Amino acid sequence: MLGKLSRREVAVLLWCPFVVCTGHMLALCGWDGCLVASTKDSLLNTVFVKRGWFWTSTVFWWVVVRYRMEDSVTTRTPLLPLLRRYTITTAAWYVFTQQLWLNVPPLMDLVFVWSGGSCLLDPATTPGTLWLSTSAACRRHGGLWQGGHDPSGHMFLLSLMLMFLLSELPAGSSGGRRRGKHAAFASAAAAARFILWDEPGVLALALTACWTWALLVTAARFHTLPEQTSGLLAAVVAHLSARALG
Numbered sequence: 001m002l003g004k005l006s007r008r009e010v011a012v013l014l015w016c017p018f019v020v021c022t023g024h025m026l027a028l029c030g031w032d033g034c035l036v037a038s039t040k041d042s043l044l045n046t047v048f049v050k051r052g053w054f055w056t057s058t059v060f061w062w063v064v065v066r067y068r069m070e071d072s073v074t075t076r077t078p079l080l081p082l083l084r085r086y087t088i089t090t091a092a093w094y095v096f097t098q099q100l101w102l103n104v105p106p107l108m109d110l111v112f113v114w115s116g117g118s119c120l121l122d123p124a125t126t127p128g129t130l131w132l133s134t135s136a137a138c139r140r141h142g143g144l145w146q147g148g149h150d151p152s153g154h155m156f157l158l159s160l161m162l163m164f165l166l167s168e169l170p171a172g173s174s175g176g177r178r179r180g181k182h183a184a185f186a187s188a189a190a191a192a193r194f195i196l197w198d199e200p201g202v203l204a205l206a207l208t209a210c211w212t213w214a215l216l217v218t219a220a221r222f223h224t225l226p227e228q229t230s231g232l233l234a235a236v237v238a239h240l241s242a243r244a245l246g
């Protein structure tokens, strides 16, 4: 059960609202121009954020596997509860953002349709009537997803990934011991070996920084504040459920 939240858990919960507030402040002050390179077609969005759960899962489990190879049995995080929390978080991500079954849209799209939204198609390019209940299908047909409350899928996914990584990453571990081994990089190969094999925590930190940056961009430039808030709240509920049930 959740019980009393630790200081780390409180910090984890406050991190995303803090980043979102910072994004809005930047936008209000007109300083979001410095985020201008971050468009929908940017590499960060298409290669990383849009495949976000894949990258988070891969880097996270690699860190866990590597640290378990090096740490003594007594310092290891218990694996079964960790797997339970990961599975619940994955299920929450899937239910909220992905098409569940042939005709069942993701939760975020159900909220949109239930609140009066629909997909507006261009009659010139799509003759006849076509009822599209998912944002992905609407986008594929070149339609406009408009009229309802559309919880931000980016806000949800980025907040969920950040809370998961920040609360589950093995803090400290035996990194210091490994760091000593490769203090100086003799070559690019040595640096790659250090990051991928000796200290993959560096990769996890880089991913956390990347998601934080994308969250800042999303807050400053995409969706309305209520739609961002519902995405963020859904992520908090998913995260706390995983902590409570795992």
Ligand SMILES: CCCCCCCC/C=C\CCCCCCCC(=O)SCCNC(=O)CCNC(=O)[C@H](O)C(C)(C)COP(=O)(O)O
Pocket (backbone or CB within 6 Å): 049, 050, 051, 052, 053, 054, 055, 057, 058, 061, 062, 065, 068, 079, 097, 098, 135, 136, 153, 154, 157
């Ligand atoms: C001691 C041993 C323990 C076990 C260790 C196992 C070690 C295994 C090592 C690695 C495992 C890697 C597992 C990877 C599994 C990954 C599974 C996936 O998640 S695949 C799918 C990835 N897909 C995404 O991430 C898509 C994310 N995108 C979205 O959700 C949406 O596009 C959006 C919410 C970002 C936006 O929606 P939109 O409609 O507005 O575009």
Ligand SMILES: Nc1ncnc2c1ncn2[C@@H]1O[C@H](COP(=O)(O)O)[C@@H](OP(=O)(O)O)[C@H]1O
Pocket (backbone or CB within 6 Å): 038, 039, 040, 041, 042, 045, 049, 139, 151, 152, 153, 154, 155, 213, 214, 215, 217, 218, 222, 223
């Ligand atoms: N950090 C970010 N960087 C680039 N694009 C972003 C973004 N956050 C949201 N977007 C874009 O804003 C739109 C709304 O996203 P969402 O509903 O998931 O919050 C999406 O456009 P597309 O639907 O054209 O891909 C998405 O790609």
